[in-house]
Each structure stands twice: as C-alpha cells, then as structure tokens.
Amino acid sequence: MGDFNLALLIVAIIVCVLVFIFNVYLLVNYQHPDDVNQAYFPKFVVVLGLSIAAISILMLPADVANRQACRNSLYNGACRLTLPMKDLWLAVYIIDAVLVFFVIPFAMFYYEGDLDKSVMKRVVSASAWVGATAVVCALILGILYGLVGYVDFTVMHLSSTTTSFPSSWDFSSSQPCIGNGAMQCSAHSVNASVAETIWTMRTTFPEYVVALATIVGSVLFTIFGGIGIACLPLGLIFSFVRRPRAVITRSQYIREATELGKKAKELKKTADALHQEERSGNKGRKWRKNVKTVEKELLQLEDDVKALEEMYPQGEKAETAWVFTVLGYLAKLVLGVLGLIVSVAWVAHIIIYLLISPPLSPFLNEVFIRLDDVWGLLGTAAFAFFCFYLLIAVVAGATMLGLKLVFITIHPMKWGATLMNSFLFNVGLILLCSISVIQFCATAFAYYSQATAAQEIFGHTLQSLRGIKYLYQYNVFQIGFVILAGLTFIYYAAFGWRRKKISARFQTSS
Numbered sequence: 001m002g003d004f005n006l007a008l009l010i011v012a013i014i015v016c017v018l019v020f021i022f023n024v025y026l027l028v029n030y031q032h033p034d035d036v037n038q039a040y041f042p043k044f045v046v047v048l049g050l051s052i053a054a055i056s057i058l059m060l061p062a063d064v065a066n067r068q069a070c071r072n073s074l075y076n077g078a079c080r081l082t083l084p085m086k087d088l089w090l091a092v093y094i095i096d097a098v099l100v101f102f103v104i105p106f107a108m109f110y111y112e113g114d115l116d117k118s119v120m121k122r123v124v125s126a127s128a129w130v131g132a133t134a135v136v137c138a139l140i141l142g143i144l145y146g147l148v149g150y151v152d153f154t155v156m157h158l159s160s161t162t163t164s165f166p167s168s169w170d171f172s173s174s175q176p177c178i179g180n181g182a183m184q185c186s187a188h189s190v191n192a193s194v195a196e197t198i199w200t201m202r203t204t205f206p207e208y209v210v211a212l213a214t215i216v217g218s219v220l221f222t223i224f225g226g227i228g229i230a231c232l233p234l235g236l237i238f239s240f241v242r243r244p245r246a247v248i249t250r251s252q253y254i255r256e257a258t259e260l261g262k263k264a265k266e267l268k269k270t271a272d273a274l275h276q277e278e279r280s281g282n283k284g285r286k287w288r289k290n291v292k293t294v295e296k297e298l299l300q301l302e303d304d305v306k307a308l309e310e311m312y313p314q315g316e317k318a319e320t321a322w323v324f325t326v327l328g329y330l331a332k333l334v335l336g337v338l339g340l341i342v343s344v345a346w347v348a349h350i351i352i353y354l355l356i357s358p359p360l361s362p363f364l365n366e367v368f369i370r371l372d373d374v375w376g377l378l379g380t381a382a383f384a385f386f387c388f389y390l391l392i393a394v395v396a397g398a399t400m401l402g403l404k405l406v407f408i409t410i411h412p413m414k415w416g417a418t419l420m421n422s423f424l425f426n427v428g429l430i431l432l433c434s435i436s437v438i439q440f441c442a443t444a445f446a447y448y449s450q451a452t453a454a455q456e457i458f459g460h461t462l463q464s465l466r467g468i469k470y471l472y473q474y475n476v477f478q479i480g481f482v483i484l485a486g487l488t489f490i491y492y493a494a495f496g497w498r499r500k501k502i503s504a505r506f507q508t509s510s
Helices: 006-030 040-068 085-111 119-148 205-241 250-279 285-311 318-355 364-374 378-404 420-444 453-464 469-473 476-495
Strands: 150-156 196-202
Touching: 006 040, 040 085, 040 378, 040 420, 040 453, 085 119, 085 205, 085 420, 085 453, 119 205, 150 453, 205 318, 205 378, 205 420, 205 453, 205 476, 250 285, 318 364, 318 378, 318 420, 318 476, 364 378, 378 420, 420 453, 453 469, 469 476
Parallel strands: none
Antiparallel strands: 150 196
C-alpha cells in the first residue's frame, strides 16, 4: 500500500465515533430538566457543533501523523497520503462557518421564541432573522472576495548564465562551482533587494471564507483566550484560597438563608415585571440591560446558595458531605497549579518562539518531538492537549467577562442545569474560536507541524492574504493575547484572594 497508513485511517474513524458518543454524554448530563424529551433540533446542533470543534482540533495532530507517512519520500508529490487533509480542512471549516453564522442562530432564535406562538410562526421568525443575516454575509463575502481576494507572496527572482558541460568534475575549496575561477553560483550573487518581487494570485473562495472566519474568531480568541488563560487556573487556585474553613453554626445558617430568601423574592418580583414588559412589547435597550442584570444576579444567587450549603451540610451524611467538599477544594488547587504551569508554558512559548525574532528556542516544539521519540503518540497527545486547553480558556474568559460586564450576555455551563440557548451560545463560541485556535497552534508549533496541509492553509495563504497579512506580520493577535493574559494575572494577584460576603452582592435593579 506504499505510504498509505491503514492504522491511521482506523484510528481516525474510531476517534470520530468516540467524540460523538462523548458529546452525547455531555449533552445528557448538562441539559436542564426543562429540556428533557424536547428541543431535539437544538440538541442535534449542539452535538454536531461540539463534534466538529473537537474533530477540528484533533485534525492537526492527525495532519502531522498523516505527513509522517511521507518521511521516506524524496518529495511530497511522490507520497500517497492516507487522508486528503487539505480537502478535509476546507470541508470542516466550511461546515464550521455554516453552523456559526446560520444554523446556530436559527436554533437560538427558534428556541428563545415566544412559546405562545405556534411552531410555524417561530420557524418563520427565526428564518427571517437568519435570512437577513445570510444576505448581509453573502454581500460582504462577495464584495471582499471580488476586490481583495488575492494572496501576495514575496518571492526572490534568481537567474544565472549557462556554461558548457565540463569534461571533468574537479571541485575543491578554491573551486566550488562550475566555471573557471567561479567561487559561487551567479544566482546567489544577485542583490537581494533587486531580486525580490511580489507574486500575486487569486485565492480560492473556500480558503477566503476560512480566512475571514479566522479573523473574526481571532479577535474573540485574543480577548477571551487571553483573559481565560490566566483566569482559568487562577480562578481554581483562589477558589481554594477563599474556601470555607469550617462549618458555620445553625444560627448563622438561618440568618444567611433568610437574607438569601429575601433576595430571591426581590429577583422573582423583578423578573415578573420584566416578563410583563415583554408581553406588552416594550423591549428596548433599558429592558435588555435589566434582563442581563437579573440574569447575573440570579447566577450569583445560585452560587451563594451552593456556598451556604457547603458551609452548613445537612442530613444523615453531613460529615461525609463536608469531607467531599474539602476534597473538592483540594482537587481545585491541584488542577489550578497544573493549569497554571500549562498557562505559563503557553505564554512563555508565545514570547520565546513567536514574538522574539529570530526565536530564542523551539521550546514546546522540541518537547513534542522528544515525546514522539519516547512513544509515537505521546507528543501528538500532548500537542492536542495544549490546543484543547486554549479552547477551555476561551470559555472561561467569556464566562468571566460575562460576570463582570453588563453588555456581555453570560451563558454558563452547569451540570444538570444548562439551557439549550446557553449550550448553543457556547458551541457557537467554541466553533468560531476553534478555527483561530488551529491557526494559532499551527503558527506557534510551526516547527512541529511543518509541511502539513494546515501549515499550507493557515501558514502561507492566510498570512499572505491581501489586507489581512499585516495583522499576522506584526503579531497583533499574539501581542494582544499576552497583554490581556498579563493584565488578568495582575488583577487576580491584586483582588483574587479577597473574600466576598454572601449577602452583600445583590442590588436588584428595578
């Protein structure tokens, strides 16, 4: 079968099946009880979106393994690849873009539609919103592709004269080239500034769609990922620092529970008033702001109820519950320390390998290569873990900003209490940022993933695209990522250790 690797094909099929099964498991266990045995279309979109995001991350390690089948070939064209990775990359990211900009918005509009309306009216309303979005996106893509859908490659034009075929080959340190007295080839003696030229060609439309989706995702990835790479481990560590040190007394529990009950009544009263305004059609900017405020206060109330239950466990197994609470905070500390090591390694790698020119060291690239030498899939597994860690950091960063900023809608993922609109929002965010994560990893680990199809798409074409290439030439996204990560580290160092009083957080808006 030549270079064709049957084992790689079998592993790829098995991994896709396992990813699908795992995502179904996540959906079943994270869904809200109100969504059980209903909302099947949003659930299908969630499982499909999570599967596409996970498979896209795993495709980069698969691309590396796929290219390793060519290690005995003199040139890539002589190699029979196991998987047509370039076609697979484009197909996955076209599906990604369709899900993010059309399917997921339709599912969210339909799910959040007025339940008093019929199914057909909700479908028509959601289709109208998505149709308008499709028209706008099509116009923007068509105009941009027609005007600036080109790649500009900087190339070196080299030429030399010919000479007669020699009758003998006598080379030495004083005669390294053909020709009497020639010390170097004529092409190498050309002035570099004169020989440099721009080679322009039109990119394919699928590659251009992927490029624009990558730009949109890169902006979100830079903001949410830069904040999340710091707040993800530090949030776990400072959660341990702020942990309850002892069980509170019954009188303290009654006092705090009474206060939380009052806040819950205030929130319900406010929510009923907002629902009444919605029915009357008064849904202006102030109404949306108040809704987001109530959502955040409700989430904080749920967190406070959980914290109160931890500080005063009840029932026959109260002592066992307290032991598990202590062990849970110890687990957060361990995971936080491990995550902090990974986050520091990521930031250090970006600075050492991407921001400093020439790079001081291959750093993590060399680590993955050495792990591959130990065992074939060990480096690939570590590589996939670092990519997945970035995606998790994006969700953590979005959640943190949602809690701090009123104009950002928060959609937290909670075990057994996640509504489908929160699921869809996070899946859309993950899908949109997964493209940027792949591009970011392909750039950060260019030494490890060299000569792959991903490197061709995200390394050469994207970074040479007209009008966009300057964002990558000047490392705009990498610099922004590092700056936001540093600011978040400073924020947590200054304020993360502070304890918050349970009943002092709530100021219900009227």
